Amino acid sequence: MGEVAFDSLAIKAVPGPDLDSALDKAKGVLLSGGAVAFPTESFYGLAVNIMDDVAIRRLFSIKGRQENQPILILIPDKTSLSKYVEEVPGTALKLMDMFWPGGLTLIFRAGAGISPLLTAGTGKIGIRLSGHEVASGLARTTGHPITGTSANKSGQPACVNAREVYDSIGAGLDLILDGGETKGGRGSTILDITTDPPQLIREGMISVKDIEMKTYSRPNLAVK
Numbered sequence: 131m132g133e134v135a136f137d138s139l140a141i142k143a144v145p146g147p148d149l150d151s152a153l154d155k156a157k158g159v160l161l162s163g164g165a166v167a168f169p170t171e172s173f174y175g176l177a178v179n180i181m182d183d184v185a186i187r188r189l190f191s192i193k194g195r196q197e198n199q200p201i202l203i204l205i206p207d208k209t210s211l212s213k214y215v216e217e218v219p220g221t222a223l224k225l226m227d228m229f230w231p232g233g234l235t236l237i238f239r240a241g242a243g244i245s246p247l248l249t250a251g252t253g254k255i256g257i258r259l260s261g262h263e264v265a266s267g268l269a270r271t272t273g274h275p276i277t278g279t280s281a282n283k284s285g286q287p288a289c290v291n292a293r294e295v296y297d298s299i300g301a302g303l304d305l306i307l308d309g310g311e312t313k314g315g316r317g318s319t320i321l322d323i324t325t326d327p328p329q330l331i332r333e334g335m336i337s338v339k340d341i342e343m344k345t346y347s348r349p350n351l352a353v354k
Contacts (some may be wrong), residue, residue: 136296143168143307145265152307153271155266160185160272161303165192166293167281169309170265171233172317172335173288174295175204175274177268186247189277192302195284201248202235202256202320204265204274211257214241214275221345222323231261233335235321245291248277258318264309279316290314 143152156166156177163185166177176193178185180203190197205211207227210213212218222236240248240255249255258278260266269276280288282298289295292308300306320331321341330338 132149133301135298136293139296139300139303140292140306140308143160143309145263149264149267150271153267156268156305156307157273158222158267160276163188164304165189165302166268166305167174167270167292167299167303168264168307169312170235170260170262171313172311172315173290174281174292175278176281176299177204177278179272180245180248180275183245183247186245186277188302189279191248191277192299193282193284195279197247200250200252200254200256201259202278203248204258204260204269204278205275206266206273208259210274214244214255214257215239216241221326221328224345225323225341226259228246229336229341230259231266232259233261233318234258234341235320237320237331239324240300247252254322254324256320263280264307268307277337288314288317
């Protein structure tokens with residue numbers, strides 16, 4: 131548990147008239163190298179500025195995560211995607227049309243501006259457009275993508291409310307956007323679209339069956 135009291139670290143961030151001010155405060159924290167926990171469709175996520183390697187290294191420290199494990203990012207909108215990837219294959223466009231915003235993370239070949247710390251040296255980056263108003267709003271307010279890894283110690287259960295986040299990693303955080311209880315369940319489905327056929331890395335909120343039914347004429351997802 132952190133030295134800072136929960137009530138001093140957490141601020142309400144729910145849809146309504148006060149959300150913009152909460153997001154503006156979080157933006158200031160991120161742009162100054164800080165770490166912010168925020169709600170998503172499933173669990174709470176942990177955001178740092180993806181343009182700041184010192185902040186990214188701090189994220190690994192907060193989570194107790196090995197630096198050979200890549201970190202996915204959340205983008206502000208579809209139109210910004212091309213800034214962070216080498217190319218956007220036709221397969222990705224179809225998947226984005228069907229499942230973004232939502233619970234599908236797509237793995238692309240990382241663009242030149244993506245830190246190797248995020249890719250773990252693989253040259254690939256996982257990207258998602260969140261359908262949660264606070265998560266997507268934080269990326270838009272910040273003006274560029276944020277990290278979207280879960281806000282908990284590595285190897286421990288993911289957190290579904292602000293208090294759980296505080297108990298898990300509060301000592302390392304600068305701010306918690308308290309959006310209430312999240313749905314929990316499963317994290318995002320992760321699909322590597324740098325291969326043909328696309329390779330399923332993890333099945334989550336969106337089922338393989340749903341992906342196949344909506345985007346392909348026959349089942350052809352390679353399972354890792």
